[in-house]
Amino acid sequence: MSIATNTGATERPGDFLDDLSVQDSPDALKFVFSGGKLVLRGQALPKSGELKTRPLTPLGTYQGKSVLVGVLEGEVPEGFTLSNVRATYGVLPDDLFGLAGLAHQIVEFHRTHRCCGACASELQKGDPQGGRGRYRKCPNCGLSVYPRVAPAVIVLISRGEGPDTEFLLARGPRQAPGVYTTLAGFVEPSETLENAVQREILEEVGVQVGNIRYQFSQPWPFPHSLMLAFTARYDSGEITPQPGEIEDAQWFPALKLPSIPPPFTSSRRLIDEALGTLSLTTR
Incomplete structure (x- = not known):
C-alpha cells in the first residue's frame, strides 16, 4: 500500500518569518542543542526556563511566538534526553521538525x-x-x-515501460540494513546539475543515463544540504558499484521493490511519484 510522502517536513513552515531581533519570552520556542543533538523532554521541546543555555540566537517568529536556538550549558539534566534531529521525525510535529532543522543548521554554522x-x-x-x-x-x-548550503543531486534511474519498469537502487555502508535508495552526490564547482547527475551515476554504479528531468527540491539539514531531485532513463553500461561508496546496486522491478527510505525523504518521494505515474503502489 502506498504511504504518502512528506518531504515538506524538512522545510521551515510557510508562516515562519525571519526576524533576527526577536527576544526571549515565556512562550518562546527554544531549540537547545548539546553536542550537536537536540535536547528534548519526552517528545517535546523544553519549556522556557527549564534549561540553562549560552546566549540564545534569534531565528524569527512562528505563529506569534519567538523562535530561538541555543547551546546547553553543562550536563543534560535528569528527565531530558538527546536526539539527532533526523530521528525526531514523527516525534516532533512536522512544523517543529522543520524548525529544528533550521535551528540545527544555524547552531552548527556558529560552531564551525x-x-x-x-x-x-x-x-x-x-x-x-x-x-x-x-x-x-x-x-x-x-x-x-x-x-x-551544499547542493546535492538525487536521482531515480529507470528502464522499461509500464508494469515492466525497473528502478536502479543502491545501498551504501551507512544505509540502514536492507534499505535501498536512489543515487545521490554533491555538485562540484563549475558543474551544472545535469552534469553532476551524469558524473555521480557513472562514478557510483558505472552506467550512462539520459533524459534527465528536474522534479523538485528539498532542504536537507543533516547537516546543511539542499537536495535537487531528478529522474533519468538508463542508456547503457553494466552496474559496477564504486568501492567504499556502494555496497550493492541492483535493478528492481517496480512491482517488487526492497525496503526503501521513509516518507520524508527525497528518495521516497521520487519512487512514489514514479510509481504513481505507472498506477502502481509501494508495498
Whole structure:
C-alpha cells in the first residue's frame, strides 16, 4: 500500500518569518542543542526556563511566538534526553521538525565558523541591518561568511515501460540494513546539475543515463544540504558499484521493490511519484 510522502517536513513552515531581533519570552520556542543533538523532554521541546543555555540566537517568529536556538550549558539534566534531529521525525510535529532543522543548521554554522579562514582572527556576529541576514564577520580583514548550503543531486534511474519498469537502487555502508535508495552526490564547482547527475551515476554504479528531468527540491539539514531531485532513463553500461561508496546496486522491478527510505525523504518521494505515474503502489 502506498504511504504518502512528506518531504515538506524538512522545510521551515510557510508562516515562519525571519526576524533576527526577536527576544526571549515565556512562550518562546527554544531549540537547545548539546553536542550537536537536540535536547528534548519526552517528545517535546523544553519549556522556557527549564534549561540553562549560552546566549540564545534569534531565528524569527512562528505563529506569534519567538523562535530561538541555543547551546546547553553543562550536563543534560535528569528527565531530558538527546536526539539527532533526523530521528525526531514523527516525534516532533512536522512544523517543529522543520524548525529544528533550521535551528540545527544555524547552531552548527556558529560552531564551525569561530575563526576567520583568511587570517584566523576570531569571527563576530555580523550586523543584520541592511538585509544581509545571518552572517559572521572578521573584525581584522573584513571577511564575511554565511551559513553553508551544499547542493546535492538525487536521482531515480529507470528502464522499461509500464508494469515492466525497473528502478536502479543502491545501498551504501551507512544505509540502514536492507534499505535501498536512489543515487545521490554533491555538485562540484563549475558543474551544472545535469552534469553532476551524469558524473555521480557513472562514478557510483558505472552506467550512462539520459533524459534527465528536474522534479523538485528539498532542504536537507543533516547537516546543511539542499537536495535537487531528478529522474533519468538508463542508456547503457553494466552496474559496477564504486568501492567504499556502494555496497550493492541492483535493478528492481517496480512491482517488487526492497525496503526503501521513509516518507520524508527525497528518495521516497521520487519512487512514489514514479510509481504513481505507472498506477502502481509501494508495498
